[in-house]
């Protein structure tokens with residue numbers, strides 16, 4: 786979905802658009818979008834400077850990176866952005882650009898706003914770096930694969946015993962020399 790700036794006549798311009806599953810190309814090895822993405826926003830502009838304020842709503846299905854169980858939950862993010870026509874970059878501009886990033890300023894080609902890209906970017910920015918079912922998820926035993934959230938498996942003690950016996954053996958050999 787593109788919004789051509791020259792076509793914008795009356796404003797504010799209200800947009801509510803539902804993207805079917807798969808249209809917003811979010812991808813992550815541990816997560817995906819499990820419901821259509823609803824974008825709701827108001828667009829105002831002054832010349833070619835656009836101001837967009839709204840929300841993106843969907844649901845994510847994700848796999849906990851520790852215990853590998855699947856979970857799904859509602860996802861929504863609010864945003865408030867100013868889009869400026871893409872300037873021609875020079876080295877001196879680089880520093881200014883960095884400052885602009887912190888002020889919710891983004892760039893577009895000055896002709897049309899790519900709404901799919903905007904929505905995708907908002908989703909990516911709001912997603913966590915790692916997907917866990919809960920902060921204190923204990924994960925799986927690396928040896929037997931038991932879910933440690935459901936109780937301890939018997940591997941842990943064996944492992945300690947094994948290390949201890951190696952250590953004792955090592956000491957014994959040293960003493961023999």
Ligand SMILES: [Zn+2]
Nearest residue numbers: 849852918922
């Ligand atoms: Zn987990």
Ligand SMILES: [Zn+2]
Nearest residue numbers: 926929938940
């Ligand atoms: Zn185990």
